[in-house]
Amino acid sequence: MLNRELLGPSLFLALFTLYAIIAWQIPLLPFEEYETVTSATLPKVYAAFGIIVCLLSIAATLLKPKEQPSDEQQTLEKSNVLRTVALLILMVLYSAMLEPIGFLLSTSAFLLIGFFVMGERRKAVLLLASIPVAVVFWFLMTQVLGIYLVPGNLWS
């Protein structure tokens, strides 16, 4: 299995290689054919340089003397990871629902569920830090600053 030190450079190597493949396929316009610098020049340079840096990093990691894994190395707690994933899903849902159901409803729900996911169980905090915040923000934006906020495509 890849260790932590190798994972990053390996991921970047894959990404940079993919970038290089696309960079070499950038279509050149007729007038660019005889030019020294085209729209593909720097992307190719970046890709080549990036791949070299990744290979150097992988080589440096492999050449490094192996150390005993230390107890201090930070491990991720499952509950924290799950919480982070839940927040990411919530953000995607918020992005998807913002326009269909409108700012007020989606924001209130996002904040309320977000606080809940973060372990907040006090009803007063859950309710007072979500709906009023969404309403006050909506009021400031639409009524004071005159910025349009979607009321919801589903019912407008």
Next chain:
Amino acid sequence: MFDGIMLGLSTVLDWNNLLYVIIGCFVGTFIGMLPGLGPITAIALMIPITYSIGADSGMILMAGVYYGAIFGGSTSSILINAPGVAGTVASSFDGYPLAKQGHAGKALAIAAYSSFIGGTIGAILLMVAAPLLAKVSLSFQSPDYVVLMFLGLTAIAAFSNKGQFLKAMMMTVFGLMLATVGIDPSSGTERFTLGQADLLDGISFLLVAMATFALAEALINVTRPEKKDVKGINDSDTPQIGSTKLTKEEIKDIAPVIGRSSILGFIVGVLPGAGATIASFMAYATERNLAPKGLKEKFGKGSLRGLAAPESANNAACTGSFVPLLTLGIPGSGTTAIMLGALIAYGIQPGPMLMQENPSVFWAVIVSMYFGNIVLLILNLPLIPYFAKVLAMPKSVLTVMILFFSLIGVYLVSFNTFDLFMMVGFAIVALVLRLLAFPMAPLLLGFILGDMIERNFRRSMMISDGSLSFLWERPLTLSIFVISILVLLFPLKDFITQRRADKAALKVKSEHAS
């Protein structure tokens, strides 16, 4: 210069702008105090607001947030030993022991005075250095800019934490690559859009800044909470503030330290990639070496000198980092990179012409620093006990609020939900990279400088008839290029020394084992 100062004064003294200085300092202090959140996050969160208030006011607000966040970071370093920003880590070495000894008020007062003097000396030096450098840089041509930006990118990688050089380089290249997405402005060719019409205009700077800093910072605090996170802090953890008065002897003792550290901090701040963190550590180490024997031993145990040195140096460095930004248009740190992006978004091209084309922005930022420092001293010092309560804010509420403000901040600028999805995608990538200990600032710097590098590189190649000879034709270009190469090779020395040390350590271990 006098005319410039007067112009800056008249801009800053506009009551709207004065209000922005105060708001900036307040918000910066507030966010900077929260462990894990630094000036970059604070500024990223403010960008959507600055878009609606004009360039002068926007830059004044962001500058206020910047030094406010550094000041706020010192407060959490001193009170709970949890620095909000890397630049204030050195402040906790002696600040926290002082607080534990019951002198929290004194420590906070020293931090405030040192920051004020460091910031003010920095502002004076900036006022002298920036116009001079701007005049010199008027003679700069495209090739000089290419190598100068190259220097900026290599320097931020070279000055990154030990052993992180290659990681920082990968992030820089990643940032440069992201900058190539969209229609090529020179030829009109589509690049890396993957058939998505939403990517034709490229990736928004705000989106990348918010995703990689504000969102990723908030999420990393959930994934890997600090030992002393916001949730864990209660009243018993926060020491009593106590008196903020300093005796004459104490003032006499720290005054030369503050003077020296401020100048050192400013010089380090001007260097691309160095910034407040390196400045504060260097000032701390210098003062420890300079201290007489009796006082040297007090370092790390509550030395007033040990607190004054990093505090004055980090604020002076923040001011110093504006020199390359305002005069060359090249940011030396992640924070100034965000400001550069904001300036470009305003349609202002930072660089030597900034002082001539937009003198009000140039001088207003410089003059606002005086006012910002005064605001921090007059308003924040008496309010510290109340600000300290911020540290007790529930993390559950705070994290979700940051996520909300980041998402809605980007949406309010583009009104496009595609940007939100992309932002979450970037946040996931940034989170994984953060967990793998990749630094984020080089990515942002590469992303922001990418477009400028490409434009100047093309122009240089055109001037030199498609040859790379522009790199050595002019002495100035050649000098900067050679410095960049040296900076690039600098970490190699560390790598070789480290390898030798590792091998030696392993040999000793195996001999012990056998």
